[in-house]
Amino acid sequence: MKSITITDVANHANVSKSTVSQYLNKRYEYMSEKTRKKIEETIEELNYQPNILARSLKQKSTFTVGVVVANILHTFSTQVIRAIENYFYDHGFHIIVCNADDNPEKEKNYIEMLRAKQVDGIIIFPTGDNLDLYKRMKRDQFPIVFMDRTIEELNIATVMLDNHLASKLAVDRFVDKGFENIAIITTSIIRDISPRIERIHGYKDALSAHGIRCNPDYIKTVNAEEIPDALSDFFDLEKPPQAILAGNDIILNGVLRYMKKHGIHIPEDIAVIGIDDVPYASFYTPTITTIDQPAIEMANLAAELLLSQINKEENKDTSVHRLKPTLLMRNSC
Known part of the structure; x- marks a missing residue:
């Protein structure tokens, strides 16, 4: 059975291939609502499945980011993961979550695995014991953001609590x-x-x-x-x-x-x-x-910082962002 291509979708919807490509990349501002609806219906009718590998090769991106948490048992970690996933999903990316268990060796193995899979960037809750690895990533200009913990001498973009x-x-x-x-x-x-x-x-x-x-x-x-x-x-x-x-x-x-x-x-x-x-x-x-x-705000900021590096925006932010906590008064004090 012949696989459906982007050309088939464009012909069936009576639009250009570039318009279909813009739709697939969620660049909806380049088309009318009517055109967007037509492409959506055509994709469903033809059961079109985008070729992720071809897209990755063409755009030199896997549209995947890694998140390496120090300990996934922390409530804060799970809140951050959820918010990061929401952010990147809205931008057409998938995420791979790895739990380092506060173990530097495990963290190192996960980071190397993610880079071998050619993820576009990584958000890390650093254990602190892989300085040479962090330095190599920075030297390679690989997109990286630290979350929750900082190693200030490395000058890596960081989001954490005050x-x-x-x-x-x-x-x-x-x-x-x-x-x-x-x-x-x-x-x-x-x-x-x-x-x-x-x-x-x-x-x-x-x-x-x-x-x-x-x-x-x-x-x-x-x-x-x-x-x-x-x-x-x-x-x-x-x-x-x-x-x-x-x-x-x-x-x-x-x-x-x-x-x-x-x-x-x-x-x-x-x-x-x-x-x-x-x-x-x-x-x-x-x-x-x-x-x-403010877990969601912190996660969104980390995701924004990583995406700006992935997109190679000119003004690279490598500062430490400290967000303010809130006292929730209840009955234990």
Whole structure:
């Protein structure tokens, strides 16, 4: 059976091949609504399937981008992936999502696989331990954008939260409620992962601004499985904290499980605020005060920056964009 070509579509719709090509590339501004409808109906009637390989060779693009997340279990990561997929779908691209599990070797393998597949660009939540690989991509002028984490000396376009402000909003809220013994717990900072370090710095600076001495016993950086032990250390102190800032959604989940298991009541026994809003925060009992990241706005900005590199626009943006968080006040503090 003869395969249907773009020429067949053009002849059947009584338009030029270039008009059909513009339609396939979603350049609808070059045609009337009537012409667009006619081409759409013709494609459906003839069951035309565009030759993706031929299109890629002709335009020197696979119309595919990669997204390498550090840990897909984070609510923020899934929100960002969804928004990036929506953005690129609207621009005629597909995405390939890879989960590095905060493992530099896994991240390296995924990046090399994506480049072997000739994706047009990659958005990376960098583990931080593949500096030579990042530098090589930059040297090759390969389109790349960092998300959520920065490695400033590389001068690579980055989109992330204003993490200092996120911690400040939480500490300010705790202090407004009358608390001074304020603890923070984050996941491991073993590889100097920037959001975690910045949130701790923001916490320390906010305490200092309120004239509160920073107690090193109130700061914990642990792996997920170590959260219960870290919390037990807090409560075993001579002066246990009155409030806990959970550095991300995984920590918050661990904190809430611990409190429920040990019969510790929020906020009567201890106040809690989490950085990263989570779906259950608004209906958990009590509802959980969180610091919300503008995930969709951040994802769209990262996608715009990557697409501008793919399109080789003249003014290449390599700056670090820090978007502002929002305090969502609920009943846990």
